[in-house]
Amino acid sequence: MQAARIVQVSVQDVRFPTSREQHGSDAMHTDPDYSVAYVVIDTDSDLRGFGLTFTVGKGTEIVVCAVQALSALVVGKTLQEIVSDFRGFYRLLTSDGQMRWVGPEKGVIQLATAAVLNAVWDMWARAEGKPVWKLLVDMDPKQLISCIDFRYITDALTEKEALEILLEAQEGKKKREEQMLREGYPAYTTSCAWLGYSDQQLQELCSEALAEGWTKFKVKVGADLQDDIRRCRLIRQMIGPNNMLMIDANQRWDVGEAVEWVTRLSEFRPLWIEEPTSPDDILGHAAISKALAPLHIGVATGEQCQNRVMFKQFLQASALQFVQIDSCRVGSINENLAILLMACKFKVPVCPHAGGVGLCELVQHLILFDYICVSASLDNRMCEYVNHLHEHFKSPTVIRNAHYMPPQDPGYSTEMLEDSVEKHQFPQGEVWKKIPQ
Known part of the structure; x- marks a missing residue:
């Protein structure tokens, strides 16, 4: 070095x-x-x-x-x-x-x-x-553990348990890495249905995405119930009955309001409701999760969850069914390693938040590492993709057949074009x- x-x-x-x-x-x-x-x-x-x-x-x-x-x-x-x-x-x-x-x-x-x-x-x-994902994949499990601050989370995950998870995942690791290089990691798109888009724009973007092979779609909700019903119906008609739909309220509702609103939207069979209430309200998320379980709608959150301690409590309280790590909200890879390992212990799938500027470039490294070295599973797992602003990076995200293809350039894919x-x-x-x- x-x-x-x-x-x-x-x-x-x-x-x-x-x-x-x-x-x-x-x-x-x-x-x-x-x-x-x-x-x-x-x-x-x-x-x-x-x-x-x-x-x-x-x-x-x-x-x-x-x-x-x-x-x-x-x-x-x-x-x-x-x-x-x-x-x-x-x-x-x-x-x-x-x-x-x-x-x-x-x-x-x-x-x-x-x-x-x-x-x-x-x-x-x-x-x-090496690209960051490969740096992590090639790292000795004990060295990975040494990057993590376990303070405040040992009641949910000890260093010994974390090491055991990593050692257990060594089996089949090479095959999973080869699979990712060949096939990539499954993605879903949020680019079709921002809340401010017109119906015509939504329909055109959905048609384009379907033609490109996308099968998983997320739509923004939460401003107006009747408008949400209309837009969810429109996008469900566009993508058909067998493709996957998720809905995202971006923290708009109180707890009771969230349950009532999502119940009204349940006819469109969303896999999850994302950020239904305050990102800090762990018990509120738990109440929503319990209320929506009979409807087979999960709760996803994490893009504004501030640290590993909150993720620990979300997991302990069964307050989410999908963990959404973010590459910038918490303390970089060091803290996300802890969150990935806790999610694995609690058997909750990780479906990262991405989009924005550079978030897709960053988080692709973490999901590749998670599959290859931690979870060893793709069940109910996918990573968000938004098709904006990648042209400003020297090593932009590569999507093929609605999958993230592993980056090859050394680094974390974060260098922007000077211009x-x-x-x-x-x-x-x-x-x-x-x-x-």
Whole structure:
């Protein structure tokens, strides 16, 4: 491994005006401008690391400030120092005696932590000449365990149990890796049915997706019940009775309202209702899960679940039937490893949240690792895909036959095109100078 010493952590506010065409619109986020706090780590060699955390416009500047605050804990360290005690480095970032107060391990500071750590993982994979998923797959189980902070979760998963899961999954690992390289990982699309899209747009996009081989579709709901019934009926008619449908309320409802609303939509046979209520309401999700079980509709959540402790409680309370990890909401790969292992122990399938800017590029590495080295199962498992903004990355996501194909370039697929970054910097970039503020 290169003895590269980190000399600078830079961060830029990069935003895309997606709200102008209603891309990404849902019941709670009606006008998102897909954005990132984009981090570049420079070393005293030619080795660099690229990371990001996703936002939806306003507030990205706050994440940028948090990254700048964390950078003092990173500059001066070598890559070898970090990865030889990755658990310690993770705890250093999340447990600074003063900055911890504005978390801890949640909110803006956790988004910033994810951006920095995503860049570190990208740099490590580049140093090894591997894509991140392959770096993880080739790693010794004990080394994987050493990257995880088990503090606060040992009542649900001990280090010994986590190691046993990884060791058990060694059997058949090579065949599963070959399968992924050959077939890819199953995906579903959210791109057809954003809440702000017209019926005509929805129909056209569904037709295109069906022609491309998509069989799993998600539709945004939650703003108006009668409109939801009409749109769900329309999309069910478009995709037919045998293709899969999911619905997503993006935290719009109270608990009782969620049960009542989803019951009205049950005729369209959704596999799950996603984020039916506050992302912090674990017992509320448990009540919704129990109420919807007779309808065979599961509850999915996690894209705004803030840390491994909350995921632990969701699993302990049987409050979700689908775990939705996010590559930027929690503390990067380190924390997602813990969540993947807990989900495996509790036998709950992982179906990651993706889309936005760079989320598909990032999370594809985690699902490949999960299947090859942890869960060894594709039952009820799929990863979200949104077809926006991939053209701004040097190693964009590759979809074939509605499957994520394993990335081949070294790193975490997070490096953006310099021209894209320059044009979309907020507020001084060329794109934003043309838009009235």
